[in-house]
Amino acid sequence: MTDVEFFVTPGYGDAALQREHYSQAVRIGDRVEIAGQGGWDDAMDFPESLDEEIARAFGNVSRTLALAGAGWGHVVHVNSYHVGLDIDYERVNQVMADLFRRWTPERAPIWTCLGVAALGHPRMRVEVRVTAILPD
Template identity: 30%
Template sequence: MPQKRDVVFPAGRQALYERNRYSPAIRSNGFLFVSGQVGSREDGTPEPDLEAQVRRAFANLNAILAEAGCTFDDVVDVTVFLVDPASTFEKAWPVVMEYWGDAPHPTLTGIGVTWLYGFDFEIKVIAKLPESAGRQLA
């Protein structure tokens, strides 16, 4: 019998997930796999300003990490998606660094894209669950 997914679902983030039918994060084998987080408000609409959108994406990410008993310090792998990075990177990246923390840093893959469902920035991570947070479903 397949194992049921151990979903992490923070309060106030239902609109985007219900509309698009995916889990915010899944605990599995001591890791937390977090879906890409964008700078969406509670109703799922994007923050219009790029810097505010990046800050909101990190707030959304940090809410999921906290719900699972983690912080960004537990993140081991990051994928960042940026629409039109040639014109947006210099504005977005200093905001990312506000949340990045001290070395050693997680691994990073940056991908330039042409479309993100109306958003300009998305961050997807994998975090190592602390022993106390790494419960598994039977």
């Protein structure tokens, strides 16, 4: 049977584990799945700028992947969820595309982008969830 290992990001992940009883990432063999990451800091504060919130979410993805021995270079699939996507989708898509080019310059992972009415925190406007495959 394949080993299953869960990971909790220090700071905000510790708080989420205590409050909502969930982990930030799981590694099953060569596959890493992470919970959706928002653009928060460890105190669950969010920046005013939507662009900065999206960039911070990418940084939190990186931080969480690293716990499981992965990085953006291993990412094969991205789901992103956006509050207000219908209002400014061109800007959001451009920011996301620019960040993909920065964080995954060697590959273009598949991406599903969804507009939603709300996310898990009332101040969240973006959540990014990824799947990564580690090399043999």
